[in-house]
Amino acid sequence: MSHPHPELPLPPALPAGGLRVIPLGGLGEVGRNMAVVEHDGQLLVIDCGVLFPDDSQPGVDLILPDFSAIEDRLEDIQAIVLTHGHEDHIGAVPYLLRLKPDIPLVGSQLTLALVEAKLKEHRITPYTLAVREGDRERLGVFDCEFIAVNHSIPDALAVFVRTPAGTLLHTGDFKMDQLPLDGRITDLRAFARVGEEGVDLFLTDSTNAEVPGFTAPEKDIQAAIDAVFRAAERRIIVACFSSHVHRVQQVLDAAERSGRKVAMVGRSMVRNMGIAADLGYLRVPDRVLVDVKKLDTLPDDEVVLICTGSQGEPMAALSRMANRDHRIDVGQGDTVLLASSLIPGNEHAVYRVINGLMRLGAEVVHKGNAKVHVSGHASAGELLYCYNIVRPRNVMPVHGEWRHLVANADLAIATGVPADRVVLAEDGVVVDLVDGVARVAGAVPCGYVYVDGSNVGEADEDLLKDRRILRDEGFVSVIVVVDSSTGSIVAGPHITARGVAEGEEIFEQVRPRILEALAEAAAKGVGDQHQLQQAVRRAVGGWMGGKIRRRPMIIPVVIEA
Structure with missing residues (x-):
């Protein structure tokens, strides 16, 4: 395995006929995912996301990738390819387009719709190219083929990049749900096909590499959701990520079966689910959805609220309910369902919200006491399948903390990838693929860039x-x-x-x-x-x-x- 070194020099010029990968986020952390691919003087950006601050970064709103390594090469960027619509993959797009608004955005229909809504708030009108699985697009010197992958948001894509210097397969975030709600599975046939063609460098999701076995299918939580609906005496309040279309779909279906009305609370929830419904990714049953202002006219046992705040965010709807700072007054007999994972670092904030809600008399159902969440990432068993199907010549684990990257590297080696062809790198560590071999070539500056109110990059x-x-x-x-x-x-x-x-x-x-x-x-x-x-x-x-x-x-x- 190649390890990064704190004293790595700046990388030399890319050798003729070489392919370079510059990770500007997502390696050594969960979030801020961004990779820059270079060949023949041209650049391709894959994802451009944000990281959310922790307690050690008071007052910070968002953390961006450090664009300084490519700031003087914006003209060389052929496109920004977006694998899916989660904030940690698209949230920093407006800040990169501020530097050059006409960089093309390439992604699936839902992903681009979510990005366009975000860019509208920044008063940027992007140039977009919608693609779907099976499509193949020439973006400068990069010949990109898009492959369907299953994740916790619809329309996720992997991208297979062909260049004269070699090929690269980037999975984005993915899992192998064999019974997905939308019927769209990870296309292992396509993985096998490009594996037969030859994958010189495999960049694969490491988030669940430490977790043995296989990630449970999304449909497995339906029984727990139905049990909550059967047992609830009064209102049901469901908190989940504002982009989790599949989770919201299951709640809408359960509400329809139980004769309840649903109202959505929170600006991002209303916006994202509106987009998903308009594009056909979310099926809203007839006469189930109501405006939150009409809830007062309905009996409590006919009400469901879907809101943001599953991570204990202080200004999100659920936190404000727990603090009695919201128009929705949570009380005795209400049931709160936290239908999401617990992101590391958010534990105290989430438990504070749970305690606040229970103090008000609500019953709180969460991952700790019921099966109300499944991950959107491939566990170790699925990753092993991928390595055996793709048979990559070189591997570079991405998307995860250092422990996740190491676990993913160990899986690659276990399937027969030579240890010296598995490159462990962190943000800023440059990896070159030359003559079919991937090696660390140096490092570029890659610090945190803080969004602090209206200031970008001023906070240090x-x-x-x-x-x-x-x-x-x-x-x-x-x-x-x-x-x-x-x-x-x-x-x-x-x-x-x-x-x-x-x-x-x-x-x-x-x-x-x-x-x-x-x-x-x-x-x-x-x-x-x-x-x-x-x-x-x-x-x-x-x-x-x-x-x-x-x-x-x-x-x-x-x-x-």
């Missing part, structure tokens, strides 16, 4: 560190007025603390230290305002660390009079 780690300190430790401000000619203290020090548990009277103990530090600076002839502020900061910081074991942000202000 120093800013987030300050926010974490303010959040966790609070701040202390110290204002002192000094005589500009003598350096003696005219007024102060005035100390104000926020977010510090101790009362302000304790800060009387630090005043002598501040006075001593300033007197010492004056004796040394220090009159520079910045140096005086640093002296105050050191005095207060040293005292707080030793006395109350806290490290708040210290804001010294020295005013010369």
Whole structure:
């Protein structure tokens, strides 16, 4: 296996007749998926998604791939190929098109419809090319064939890229549901066919590589959903991802069978399901769907709400219901169904919502106590099948944290792929396919790019560190007025603390230290305002660390009079 190294140099120019892959997201993390393929001076982008922030990134809305490696080569991009319509694969498209709005977008009908709705909010009208399984399109030097794969959103595609330098098969996110709700299975015949032709580099989904066996089919959760509908005394509130068309379909079907009406809550849920219904991917039974404003006129035992917030997002509908900050008043006898997985890092937020709902008297059904979710990703057994069918010459696991990538690499080796042909890489690590052999060629800068309100890329780690300190430790401000000619203290020090548990009277103990530090600076002839502020900061910081074991942000202000 080839491992990335922190001191990898910038890659040399791609050798003539070579194929290069530059992962700009999705390797070493779950999200922000983006790969750039290069041949003969031209680029093909596969997916362009976002990563959602965790607790260590306060105030951040989204995390984007770092486009700096291709920013001066936008003219070379032949197209952006989108494998499916999830945010971690399409969410960053508007930010790349801001740099060059006429880059063609290629994807399935539903995927493009979801992207176009997103781009409309950014006032970008894209050039799009809709494709379906079996289609083959020439995008510059890249000859792309699209293959049906099954996932937790309809219309997902794998892409097989033919170039004079070799071939590449990118699965996107996929699983092998043999009984999918829409009848559209992963096309293993096509995988076998391109395998016979020869797959020089296989980029395959690693998300469930650690999970043994096979991922359960989506239809397996219908029994659990029906059981919830049979047992519910009052309203049923279902929370799931706003793009999970198949899950919403099962809820609509259960509502029709039980004689209940359904209302959708949440802007993204209403938008995405409206698009899916208009395009025929979602079958809405007659007279089942109602406007949320009409719920007050219906008996509670005839009501179903489908909303966002299954990951505990603070502004999503379900979280607001749990906090009694929503027009829907959850109470005794209501049933809440969390029909989704638990994304790592969101556990505390989700459990907080569950506890809040149960405190209000609701019964909460979730993955921990009922089979109400199945994954959208291939488990180890399915990946083994893929390797044996495709028989790739080189493998590069994608889409997953490091542990997922390693597990996927081990599966490839177990099926007979030589260990030195399995390339483990992280974001920014460049892999070249030259003369049929894939190897690490170097690395490009590939940091996090934060969307912070209206700012893109302005927030950095120093800013987030300050926010974490303010959040966790609070701040202390110290204002002192000094005589500009003598350096003696005219007024102060005035100390104000926020977010510090101790009362302000304790800060009387630090005043002598501040006075001593300033007197010492004056004796040394220090009159520079910045140096005086640093002296105050050191005095207060040293005292707080030793006395109350806290490290708040210290804001010294020295005013010369």
